[in-house]
Amino acid sequence: SAVISQKPSRDICQRGTSLTIQCQVDSQVTMMFWYRQQPGQSLTLIATANQGSEATYESGFVIDKFPISRPNLTFSTLTVSNMSPEDSSIYLCSVDDGLAGTSYNEQFFGPGTRLTVL
Amino acid sequence: SQQGEEDPQALSIQEGENATMNCSYKTSINNLQWYRQNSGRGLVHLILIRSNEREKHSGRLRVTLDTSKKSSSLLITASRAADTASYFCATDSGSARQLTFGSGTQLTVLP
Numbered sequence A: 001s002a003v004i005s006q007k008p009s010r011d012i013c014q015r016g017t018s019l020t021i022q023c024q025v026d027s028q029v030t031m032m033f034w035y036r037q038q039p040g041q042s043l044t045l046i047a048t049a050n051q052g053s054e055a056t057y058e059s060g061f062v063i064d065k066f067p068i069s070r071p072n073l074t075f076s077t078l079t080v081s082n083m084s085p086e087d088s089s090i091y092l093c094s095v096d097d098g099l100a101g102t103s104y105n106e107q108f109f110g111p112g113t114r115l116t117v118l
Numbered sequence B: 001s002q003q004g005e006e007d008p009q010a011l012s013i014q015e016g017e018n019a020t021m022n023c024s025y026k027t028s029i030n031n032l033q034w035y036r037q038n039s040g041r042g043l044v045h046l047i048l049i050r051s052n053e054r055e056k057h058s059g060r061l062r063v064t065l066d067t068s069k070k071s072s073s074l075l076i077t078a079s080r081a082a083d084t085a086s087y088f089c090a091t092d093s094g095s096a097r098q099l100t101f102g103s104g105t106q107l108t109v110l111p
Helices: none
Strands: A004-007 A010-013 A019-025 A031-037 A043-049 A068-072 A075-080 A089-096 A113-117 B005-007 B010-014 B019-024 B031-037 B043-050 B055-058 B061-066 B071-076 B085-092 B099-101 B105-110
Touching: A004 A089, A019 A031, A019 A089, A019 A113, A031 A075, A043 A068, A043 A075, A043 A089, A043 B099, A075 A089, B005 B085, B010 B019, B019 B105, B031 B061, B031 B071, B043 B055, B043 B061, B043 B071, B071 B085
Parallel strands: A010 A113, B010 B105
Antiparallel strands: A004 A019, A019 A075, A031 A043, A031 A089, A068 A075, A089 A113, B005 B019, B019 B071, B031 B043, B031 B085, B055 B061, B061 B071, B085 B099, B085 B105
């Protein structure tokens, strides 16, 4: 399975500022995703990070708030912009090296970034 | 919103007992995956079961899938204190490989 790292592992930020989270994979993967886990909740998909093109965002998430980059097949960043206390969550990236339309590839997650906004 | 629900929301058992968690979902799926999360950290992948499979084993884990009832169960046998964690099911139902997560079960195994 792919080994995934995230930076930073945690951060405490002031409202109104922005934080960029990095996700690095030890092998080339087809698909990378970003999820949010609010305190005590399950995971919600923010967007699919597409290599070489704009990310595909889920309902309720917009590019101005959560800009995403994916410059190559092993790296992606998620920025949480103009933060408010409601953005306090764990942000996780995940990877899937299967092809779209296949059904038998596991999806693996990074260790997460715990963000607290004051 | 979540694809489905998990029950129970919380489960507390003694070491050595078996733990069963259930997951229900709403739409047709390609596969279903189970994950473990310790204390708000990253997710550990446990097992994937495809829509055409009915049962799968991995060590002390046994997963069943009933697509007619849109439900799955995760059984952990001979539980250990180290199994204490939150367990999530996640379904893959489209061509885009995105996962939709259940609400999770918090398992506590008492020594």
